[in-house]
Amino acid sequence: MIKKHNYPLKKSILNLIILGICLNSPGSASPPWGFFAHKKINKLAIYSLPPELIRFYKRHSLEIENMAVLPDQRRYILDKEAARHYIDLDQYTISKIIFSDWEQIKKVYREDSLQKHGIVPWHIPEAFKNLRIAFMRRDTVSILKLSAELGHYIGDAHVPLHTTSNYDGQKTGQTGLHSFWESRIPEILDNALEDWVGPAEYLANIQKSTWEWVMDSHQEVPKLIQKEQQISRQIPPSKKYMFEKKGGILQKTPSLYYSKKYHQSLENQIEKRFQAAIKHISDAWYSAWVDAGQPIFQ
Numbered sequence: 001m002i003k004k005h006n007y008p009l010k011k012s013i014l015n016l017i018i019l020g021i022c023l024n025s026p027g028s029a030s031p032p033w034g035f036f037a038h039k040k041i042n043k044l045a046i047y048s049l050p051p052e053l054i055r056f057y058k059r060h061s062l063e064i065e066n067m068a069v070l071p072d073q074r075r076y077i078l079d080k081e082a083a084r085h086y087i088d089l090d091q092y093t094i095s096k097i098i099f100s101d102w103e104q105i106k107k108v109y110r111e112d113s114l115q116k117h118g119i120v121p122w123h124i125p126e127a128f129k130n131l132r133i134a135f136m137r138r139d140t141v142s143i144l145k146l147s148a149e150l151g152h153y154i155g156d157a158h159v160p161l162h163t164t165s166n167y168d169g170q171k172t173g174q175t176g177l178h179s180f181w182e183s184r185i186p187e188i189l190d191n192a193l194e195d196w197v198g199p200a201e202y203l204a205n206i207q208k209s210t211w212e213w214v215m216d217s218h219q220e221v222p223k224l225i226q227k228e229q230q231i232s233r234q235i236p237p238s239k240k241y242m243f244e245k246k247g248g249i250l251q252k253t254p255s256l257y258y259s260k261k262y263h264q265s266l267e268n269q270i271e272k273r274f275q276a277a278i279k280h281i282s283d284a285w286y287s288a289w290v291d292a293g294q295p296i297f298q
Helices: 005-022 034-048 049-059 061-067 070-074 110-116 120-137 140-157 177-193 207-218 219-236 255-265 269-291
Strands: 241-245 247-254
Touching: 005 034, 034 049, 034 061, 034 177, 034 269, 049 061, 049 269, 061 140, 070 140, 070 207, 120 140, 120 177, 120 207, 140 207, 140 247, 177 219, 177 247, 177 255, 177 269, 207 269, 247 255
Parallel strands: none
Antiparallel strands: 241 247
């Protein structure tokens, strides 16, 4: 029998919505993938789940969307949170760290050094384990929160700029590239990102899968940097930026013309990473449920 947590769930969601309104107010820093994209990725991941899970997740799709941005919101109040969203692979000899788990890597590098350069490939398996435990306990409140948060970290692992110390193009004279790639263009594409990615599949080794996702993202870094440099040289300054009102504030942002030119040059790179994130989030939710014994939800 599944435990009912109707009142605590409603109270929790109300608190989250209030927190989201406060931290989404004008002046907040631009988050990874953007709040828009994280919410959309988590929502779309629901539709790849099997019937035994999709009914449960669809009933709570709004909660899943709202809680998808919690990890970014925590960055403002929790010092250790930021490191969970990225890894600077260019600061390592990759052969020394690839496919390692957290206990293994701590024998090679000091933990403060690991935290400095990001821990996303080691934090995702921890978040996965917590979700599996929540499924085993049939704790619906925790399942929703942990699913959304696991989805957030997996989404971040699919962003190429989360795998390099040149995360905002600041080392190549392209400051602002971060939000350009993962916020501005996805918001323009919007419904074009909504392709079905196929049914969820079981992940036999979440740590191995996480490293594969991160490495797939990392190999896309040179292309997104080089293409922006090329497009930037071709477009006159007068056509590169525009002003849009966001949250009551007029903000300078890449123009539609500039954004579309850059997007076209990437040959669907953003869509591919976006859709891979959707698929792998669904795979992870499904796998945590299977590992927990496939509890039945009414």
